[in-house]
Amino acid sequence: MERETRPAVVVGAGPAGLCAAIELKRAGAPVLLLDENSKPGGQLFKQIHKFFGSQEHRAGVRGFEIGKDLLRESLDLGIDVRLDTEVVGLDPNLNVWAVEARKRSYTLEASRVILATGATENAVPFPGWTLPGVMTAGCAQTLINVHRVLPGRRVLVVGSGNVGVIVAYQLLQAGAEVAAVIEAAPALGGYGVHTAKVRRAGVPMLVRTTIVRAEGSEGVERAVLAEVDGKFKPVPGTERTLEVDAICLAVGLTPSIELAALAGCRTFFVPELGGHMPLHDEFMRSSVPAVYVVGDIAGVEEASTAMEEGRLAGIHAAHSMGYLDREEMERRTADTRRRLRALRQGVFGEKRFVAKERVLAEKEKECP
Amino acid sequence: MTDAPELSAVNRVTRHAVLGDLEAAREVRIWFEGRPLSAREGEPILSALVAAGVGVLRHTKKGSPRRMFCGIGRCTDCVMTVDGVPGVRTCVTAVRDGMRVERQAGVGRWAREEERDGA
Numbered sequence: 001m002e003r004e005t006r007p008a009v010v011v012g013a014g015p016a017g018l019c020a021a022i023e024l025k026r027a028g029a030p031v032l033l034l035d036e037n038s039k040p041g042g043q044l045f046k047q048i049h050k051f052f053g054s055q056e057h058r059a060g061v062r063g064f065e066i067g068k069d070l071l072r073e074s075l076d077l078g079i080d081v082r083l084d085t086e087v088v089g090l091d092p093n094l095n096v097w098a099v100e101a102r103k104r105s106y107t108l109e110a111s112r113v114i115l116a117t118g119a120t121e122n123a124v125p126f127p128g129w130t131l132p133g134v135m136t137a138g139c140a141q142t143l144i145n146v147h148r149v150l151p152g153r154r155v156l157v158v159g160s161g162n163v164g165v166i167v168a169y170q171l172l173q174a175g176a177e178v179a180a181v182i183e184a185a186p187a188l189g190g191y192g193v194h195t196a197k198v199r200r201a202g203v204p205m206l207v208r209t210t211i212v213r214a215e216g217s218e219g220v221e222r223a224v225l226a227e228v229d230g231k232f233k234p235v236p237g238t239e240r241t242l243e244v245d246a247i248c249l250a251v252g253l254t255p256s257i258e259l260a261a262l263a264g265c266r267t268f269f270v271p272e273l274g275g276h277m278p279l280h281d282e283f284m285r286s287s288v289p290a291v292y293v294v295g296d297i298a299g300v301e302e303a304s305t306a307m308e309e310g311r312l313a314g315i316h317a318a319h320s321m322g323y324l325d326r327e328e329m330e331r332r333t334a335d336t337r338r339r340l341r342a343l344r345q346g347v348f349g350e351k352r353f354v355a356k357e358r359v360l361a362e363k364e365k366e367c368p
Numbered sequence: 369m370t371d372a373p374e375l376s377a378v379n380r381v382t383r384h385a386v387l388g389d390l391e392a393a394r395e396v397r398i399w400f401e402g403r404p405l406s407a408r409e410g411e412p413i414l415s416a417l418v419a420a421g422v423g424v425l426r427h428t429k430k431g432s433p434r435r436m437f438c439g440i441g442r443c444t445d446c447v448m449t450v451d452g453v454p455g456v457r458t459c460v461t462a463v464r465d466g467m468r469v470e471r472q473a474g475v476g477r478w479a480r481e482e483e484r485d486g487a
Contacts, residue, residue: 036441037441037460038460038462048386048387062386121438123437130432130434131433132423132424132425132433132434132435132436133423133435134437135435135436135437135438135439136437136438136439138439138440139436139437139438139439139440140439142439143414143415143418143439144381145387147411147412147415147418147419148380148382148384148387148390148415149379149380149381149415149418149419150379150380150381150418151379151418151436173385173386174381174384175381218423218424218433219423219424219433
């Protein structure tokens, strides 16, 4: 079999991108891993809680430890990682346009492109949301866990999904007070284990509650909350005020699909997975031949699933480039799929599994 | 400029049950609005300012205060004028010794070349 010598280019060195590059390199394929940040790892190093899953998913291990292991593995394999390198363009012929250190611009001819660009946190506007002190939950998480600074002393967390309750707990661990976690839906949204820890710490968890406005002159001083009706409209007369100096928004994420859109990948709207996302098949191939999408860009899930998706794409790309025979590709793929399926179980996992099945079916229908 | 009182790191998380005690780092001196403060080598300007308790990083052209929003280089809420260059995303720009960081109004303005050279 003829081997492709132009490199596979992986965009994004978070959990999905690192795993894709590791699988490619393990198979002997040429690979370049690009990331706009000055350090690899994506959001993994902010995750100081223990991950779920079984032993082979490294359950019970904290996210940043998994990150360190992935970095060590990529270093041992000698993967070419280019940091401070922003990919600003991608065409359907796989020309990758990169800007290094915000100064030097160049293009790369890739044989395969694996997009592992992640997701962006959603905002929710309300009067006062631009005040200093209002930030995304991820912003607070980055500051406390990576840079070791407290962005506020008394914090309101808006949204009770996993990000909301995990960041609420991590704020407590960093020494802040959490005034409340509020949730507009009638039920709390995060995994029970995380929610219970926050509750045990004495943090009020208020359902059917929304933020009406933030008040303050040069920064947040108060948050005004209200109960909502069945249509999520604030109920007059239920307003209450909390004295806080920070408000963290944990209201979901949206796949960062800009590069996929530039390349012409067909997208599909999947609310359970964060909105518009590129269609993909079971090998994570998008509708554009040789462009793969892995991790949160292919539907917002978790770091553990992102890593397995990265592996799927890396294994398949290596095979299609002539570096893995079909039998070996199928063996490695089957192992990865089995682990991935195991991660998509339980109340939350099953919902994501069903949504992913819909994506695969749509891909099959639209671009067989 | 040197007479201005130093800002101290009031918001630094020095002890942590999971992450352990904050490791020592080489100190980098930067200037915020003419006031000196000490930062940790390698950290972004944003975290050094938040550690020092700076609440407002810039104003919009209508005078409304801003601080930060995403913290990872996506949203441009935290842009400031750094060594005479406006619009620098402080959350993804590392501190350097002697760096001068200033609030800007609106999109700010570029310092004249002689001002930048005098830094």
